[in-house]
Amino acid sequence: MLDIKVIRQNADWAKEKLATRGIKPEEIDKVIEIDQKRREALNKSETLKAKRNQVSKDIAQAKRNKEDASEAIKAMREVGGQIKQLDQEVEDLTEKQRYILLRLPNFPADSDPIGPDESYNQEVRKWEEPTKFDFKPKAHWDLGTDLDILDWDRAAKVSGARFVYYKGAGALLERAVFNFFLDENTKEGYTEIIPPYLVNDASMQGTGQFPKFHEDVYTIVDNDDPDKPRDLTLIPTAEVPLVNYFRDEIISGDKLPINVTALSPAFRSEAGSAGRDTRGLIRMHEFRKVEMVKVCKPEDSWNQLEELTHNAEHLLQKLGLPYHVVALSTGDASFTSAKTYDLEVWMPAQDKYREISSCSNCTDFQARRAQIRYRDEDGNLHLAHTLNGSGLAVGRAVAAIMENYQNEDGSITVPEVLVPYMNGMKKIVKQDSLI
RNA sequence: GGAGAGUUGGCAGAGUGGUAAUGCACCGGACUCGAAAUCCGGCGAACCAAGUUGUACUUGGCGCGCAGGUUCAAAUCCUGUACUCUCCUCCA
Numbered sequence: 001m002l003d004i005k006v007i008r009q010n011a012d013w014a015k016e017k018l019a020t021r022g023i024k025p026e027e028i029d030k031v032i033e034i035d036q037k038r039r040e041a042l043n044k045s046e047t048l049k050a051k052r053n054q055v056s057k058d059i060a061q062a063k064r065n066k067e068d069a070s071e072a073i074k075a076m077r078e079v080g081g082q083i084k085q086l087d088q089e090v091e092d093l094t095e096k097q098r099y100i101l102l103r104l105p106n107f108p109a110d111s112d113p114i115g116p117d118e119s120y121n122q123e124v125r126k127w128e129e130p131t132k133f134d135f136k137p138k139a140h141w142d143l144g145t146d147l148d149i150l151d152w153d154r155a156a157k158v159s160g161a162r163f164v165y166y167k168g169a170g171a172l173l174e175r176a177v178f179n180f181f182l183d184e185n186t187k188e189g190y191t192e193i194i195p196p197y198l199v200n201d202a203s204m205q206g207t208g209q210f211p212k213f214h215e216d217v218y219t220i221v222d223n224d225d226p227d228k229p230r231d232l233t234l235i236p237t238a239e240v241p242l243v244n245y246f247r248d249e250i251i252s253g254d255k256l257p258i259n260v261t262a263l264s265p266a267f268r269s270e271a272g273s274a275g276r277d278t279r280g281l282i283r284m285h286e287f288r289k290v291e292m293v294k295v296c297k298p299e300d301s302w303n304q305l306e307e308l309t310h311n312a313e314h315l316l317q318k319l320g321l322p323y324h325v326v327a328l329s330t331g332d333a334s335f336t337s338a339k340t341y342d343l344e345v346w347m348p349a350q351d352k353y354r355e356i357s358s359c360s361n362c363t364d365f366q367a368r369r370a371q372i373r374y375r376d377e378d379g380n381l382h383l384a385h386t387l388n389g390s391g392l393a394v395g396r397a398v399a400a401i402m403e404n405y406q407n408e409d410g411s412i413t414v415p416e417v418l419v420p421y422m423n424g425m426k427k428i429v430k431q432d433s434l435i
Numbered sequence: 436g437g438a439g440a441g442u443u444g445g446c447a448g449a450g451u452g453g454u455a456a457u458g459c460a461c462c463g464g465a466c467u468c469g470a471a472a473u474c475c476g477g478c479g480a481a482c483c484a485a486g487u488u489g490u491a492c493u494u495g496g497c498g499c500g501c502a503g504g505u506u507c508a509a510a511u512c513c514u515g516u517a518c519u520c521u522c523c524u525c526c527a
Contacts, residue, residue, distance in 0.1 A: 039485090043495095045496085046495060046497090047485095047495080053454075056508045059508070060454075069507080074507080077506095077507060250480085
């Protein structure tokens with residue numbers, strides 16, 4: 001959520017910044033106008049309340065002296081009514097203002113490429129050249145089926161489209177990958193967390209998924225009354241429980257920056273992406289992801305974003321997967337982010353880079369919604385800055401490993417760093433069928 | 436799922452309709468060569484608004500888990516709700 005004071009005091013700047021993210025300047029004018037009215041009503045109400053408090057004291061005194069106070073009580077009855085009316089007005093205006101503010105995205109950083117969509121993203125750097133093959137590389141979904149380590153048909157039977165069974169060496173590979181990620185992140189100074197996978201609405205709002213992105217997630221309903229959603233949603237990313245861990249907390253300044261990492265499933269309805277990435281591990285309703293979250297001081301967050309990005313890159317480098325880093329344009333960056341670097345890994349069968357990590361500095365946008373604050377050496381309170389990044393998406397990493405490490409005979413060489421995590425297995429070959 | 440108890444400042448803890456005791460902690464001062472003890476004074480965090488102005492202060496609002504209601508006035512009465520604890524039930 002943006003700071004209404006910042007908008008109020010720098011209206012033109014705010015309009016200009018948000019225009020690059022597709023927000024019309026009239027929206028800003030509207031919220032400023034509402035704010036103006038709100039403060040006027042608030043002032044009137046507070047003046048009357050001050051009066052009421054004073055008179056109430058007098059009434060109490062009069063009663064103690066056994067004097068008659070019916071005159072004052074009568075007058076206050078009227079004032080009470082006015083206050084009620086004004087407070088209602090303030091509440092309505094606050095609600096209107098909040099409605100707009102909760103739906104405005106974060107201010108983009110000055111360094112963001114300006115443009116309405118992903119075609120304006122800029123490559124920042126590239127690591128290694130795309131993998132070369134002297135045969136035609138297979139797509140990971142075919143490799144998975146042929147090796148009998150991924151079972152799409154039975155997942156479709158049991159759950160539906162965009163679900164998968166990992167089997168045998170496939171399951172082992174998935175587990176190896178996320179354990180490797182968690183171990184590496186821990187070595188880099190992140191504290192491992194196992195968070196809840198169901199969160200309440202306040203948490204979804206704290207990190208910015210709600211109120212705008214309801215349709216992207218799965219919310220639990222009461223079986224007795226399916227129209228009534230419970231206050232629980234399956235997390236679309238561990239970012240939600242990790243950032244909300246700090247919600248409504250005051251952190252001691254000397255603890256910052258705080259780094260946490262968690263493996264979790266991520267549940268996404270993928271509404272609006274029908275027809276895209278219909279095959280393979282790229283776009284699932286349920287996938288595992290290791291997430292990294294940082295909470296830091298405002299002056300430190302841009303350095304922390306670079307560090308976070310490097311932490312994620314380090315994982316790809318150790319796995320030997322070619323990738324490049326892309327700075328997202330103002331129109332493509334996520335709602336909460338001021339600046340985002342996407343890491344895109346090379347996918348040979350598609351002959352292109354695909355997103356495997358998104359590292360964002362959310363500045364104080366989430367912290368304001370979630371009231372994440374810290375106390376500095378002087379005892380003053382400030383909003384913290386929050387950052388999050390995948391480190392990494394597990395399913396997509398498995399897909400990238402399968403495609404980049406495939407051999408002509410259809411087997412998959414296990415990346416060296418994963419061999420210990422695979423109980424010494426160096427190559428994945430065709431598995432026996434279960435049935 | 437059922438029953439009961441609880442939620443008040445950094446901590447402890449009183450307060451059954453008149454505007455949040457008290458203690459500890461903390462901050463300032465006195466005493467002292469200095470410290471401790473003692474004494475005096477201050478002190479709920481956060482938030483919002485207005486003003487002086489400039490970033491600190493003044494005034495006001497708000498503030499007793501949260502949200503409503505009753506009342507001239509609510510920590511206190513009423514309703515709803517969240518969470519914590521105990522017991523029962525169920526359960527990996």
